[in-house]
Amino acid sequence: MLLPDLPPPEAPTPTPVVLSLTLENALVEDGAHMGLLGLSYRRRFTPEWSGGVAVYSATTGTHGGFFGFGLQGAWHAPLERWLGPEWHGEAGAFAGGGGGNPGWVAGGLMLRSHAEVSRDVKPFRLGLGISRVVFKDGRARSTHPYLSVQWDTASFIGPAFSDTVVPAVAGMRALPQELAAIGGVYQPRKSPRRDGTGGTPALQFGGLAWRQGLATSPWLGAQPYASLMTLGAMGGGYDGYAELSGGLGLRWQMGPQWQLRAEGLIGSAGAGATVDTGGGLLAKTGAAAVWTPSPGWSMGAYAGLLKTRGLFSARELRLELGWQGIDWQPVPGDRLAMTDTASPSRAPQTAVAAAWSPWAVSTSWKHYSGTVREVGPPQHVPVLGLKLERALTPNWRVLAEAGTAVGGMAGGYATGQLGAGWMQARQPGAWRWGAEASLGAAGGGNVDVNGGLFAQAQLQLRREFAPGWSWQLDAGQLRTVRGGLKSQMVGVSLVSEFGRLQAP
Structure with missing residues (x-):
């Protein structure tokens, strides 16, 4: 039959x-x-x-x-x-x-x-x-x-927790993607302060970098990619320095585990009177050697130069620890190609399937009590936060979060942090509790952060009120690692859980 x-x-x-x-x-x-x-x-x-x-x-x-x-x-x-x-x-x-x-x-x-x-x-x-x-x-x-x-x-946005395997068909293409935690130093060429006083101690920073392969032909034997980077000061006396930049890069594969990269970025940066960047515009270039010890992970060492229209110009050294994956995107066409990020020099291979990877994004309103000021008495500070989470298992997740003051005479105070958390497995309609810890950089707004490096720990209660949408209650403490700031926190968050179509 x-x-x-x-x-x-x-x-x-x-x-x-x-x-x-x-x-x-x-x-x-x-x-x-x-x-x-x-x-x-x-x-x-x-x-x-x-x-x-x-x-x-x-x-x-x-x-x-x-x-x-x-x-x-x-x-x-x-x-x-x-x-x-x-x-x-x-x-x-x-x-x-x-x-x-x-x-x-x-x-x-x-x-x-x-x-x-x-x-x-x-x-x-x-x-x-x-x-x-x-x-x-x-x-x-x-x-x-x-x-x-x-x-x-x-x-492609779908369910946050699904075992469904999606067949790769026309109209879908997979592109290499990388998310990396970064840490490094800027060595100023001269005092970056607006008044020109002070020395040139190294600015220590930490942050996050995201890179996405482009669906273009190789150029000069290298695969082009787009890059977005954000970082903040964590030491050196440059409290409040923040930077956001984006640009393009080229990646040469030098064997199964090694890559050379070159990047050029433009963006905005500064820290008021502490770091003079003129109007804020910056340009930076650099090169890197990247090692892939195992599929999905990378370690990189970068060296480069930064230039602004103000007094701040510097040499840059940084290290990166990256997670690499495959991101499926809707791209017109009748052919599919998937590049292995661990070995992008290999010939493209036919893509056969993709799966929904669980992510969550949330916005929060948090109240920090008794924040110590550089000038004046301590005051409470309300902070608007945005957070991105990637679930690794039904319980464990990694996260990146940014926050900015919206009151308390602390305009300009901002935070950025990376961390990990645990939460009870999802049960629709039921409360579940969890905890998370993070490390990051903060500064600005007359808040005394003593270098900028801080740690935060908090407990959470989350309840789903509609498919993919939850309310969350937060309570915890933030303190600077070098002493000074120690503040209790309570807050409420609106959480959206969803799936991104990525390689299984």
Whole structure:
């Protein structure tokens, strides 16, 4: 008996995502202007509504070191009826924390609203709009035009905990991906302070780097990739220094376990009067030797140079410990290729399956009591937090978290940390408890962090109220490793658990 031919398997339905880059010139304290670069990642929940996260940083003016991040939502509408099918309208709002100089951002609560008209210029949308930036209890209120570049892409997002294996079919492509914990030093060429005083002790930093292979042909015998990096000071007397940069790199495979890399990045950085970066714009280049001791893991040593438009320029040395994987993305085409990140020089091989890897993203409001100040008495500080978690087992997970002050006259205070946690296995509708510990860098906002290196431990209660969505209660303590700051914390979080389609 002949069986009927089965239809070919179909790719999972992609989730639309909007990436946006904005450029604007905001009026801040005393009539000064600050160039702002904005970057947002928003998921489209409906054709009209999208929501996600956004970060803003100073690039021109005299406020280098300003950063603001938080949540952003937007409403989209086609303007085909009035202007044509290639025209679009958008209105949205951002709420978060920001700072870099507590004198003019006060508590740090940052609000931004916008409206724009954009036109398709494939593969992007170019837009012109008006935005309103307000620091709720500070001295900055500005209404000004801005330019935008948007890119509509997509991602495979599914259930957080599923044993389903997804067959690789047309319309799916796997690209190498790396997430690395970084630590290193900057050695300034001269005093980076705005007044030029002081010596040149090494700036010790820690942070996180993300790299994604590009679906392009090799260039100069190397595989191109995109890179995004964030880091903060953890010692050396540069409390509050923070940096965010992105760029491109090339990777040469030098055998089954060794790679050479070259990177170029641009971004924003600074720490008020402590580290003078001018308006905040930076450029950095470097090269690295990377060893892959086993599939999925890498260790790298980097050397490079950093240059800003202020007094700060430095030589860089850093070490990285990376986790490598395969990320499936919706890419049009009828052929599939998967590059093994451990041995990218090998010929592409046919991809046969992918699986849902459990992730979680959350936003939190945490209250830190009695934070010690460099000047003045201790005060309470509310902090807006964003956290990314990757579950390794049903109980254990690793995490990366960033926080920024939104009150307590601590505008500009920010934290970034890496850690691990344990939590009871998921049970829909039931409370489950857990604990986590993290280590990171903090500074700014007149908060005495004594070098910046801190540790935090907390207990958690989490309960799912809808599929993939949970409330979480947090309680714990933060203290600086070198003494000084010791603060009790309570908070509440909104958690979204989901799956990313990655190599099993």
